[in-house]
Amino acid sequence: MVKRVGSKIRKSRHKLKKSISEKSRIRIRSFLQSFNKGERVALKADSTYSKGQYFLRFHGKTGKVAGKQGDCYLVNIKDLNKKKTVIVHPVHLKKVD
Numbered sequence: 001m002v003k004r005v006g007s008k009i010r011k012s013r014h015k016l017k018k019s020i021s022e023k024s025r026i027r028i029r030s031f032l033q034s035f036n037k038g039e040r041v042a043l044k045a046d047s048t049y050s051k052g053q054y055f056l057r058f059h060g061k062t063g064k065v066a067g068k069q070g071d072c073y074l075v076n077i078k079d080l081n082k083k084k085t086v087i088v089h090p091v092h093l094k095k096v097d
Contacts, residue, residue, distance in 0.1 A: 012056050016047035024048060030091045035065045035073055040096040043075070043088065052089025062096055 009016065026048050035041060042062045045053055052072045063077035063086070072087045 008055055009050075009053075015056060015059055016045055018047060026091070033090050033093070033095075035090070035093065035095070037065055037067060039065045041065060041073075041075060041093045042096050043077070043086070043092060044094050046091045049089070049091045052087070053092055054086045054088050058084075058086055 026046070030046070040062060041064070043054060043058050043060065045056065045059055058077060058079065061077045061079075063075045066074040066076045066085060068074070069087055072089050073093065075086050075088050075093070077084055077086060
């Protein structure tokens with residue numbers, strides 16, 4: 001097997017870029033937001049908070065909340081033809097109507 005080079009956020013300069021007005025600012029309401037089981041959410045990584053961040057292959061995907069695990073949520077998404085469960089902190093989730 002070949003050894004993996006780099007970290008999980010390697011080559012993500014443009015993907016995690018924030019606008020100047022949002023830079024280095026974490027909103028408290030994003031920490032305190034809650035989701036119900038079955039609710040649709042979008043995965044949008046917040047680069048200022050790295051805990052509970054998913055692998056960036058799933059950036060921009062939408063899925064359904066399957067449950068809660070500690071402070072994080074279990075989100076079911078579809079990656080190509082496979083269903084996967086991702087553990088995500090609420091900072092990195094946005095509600096989809």
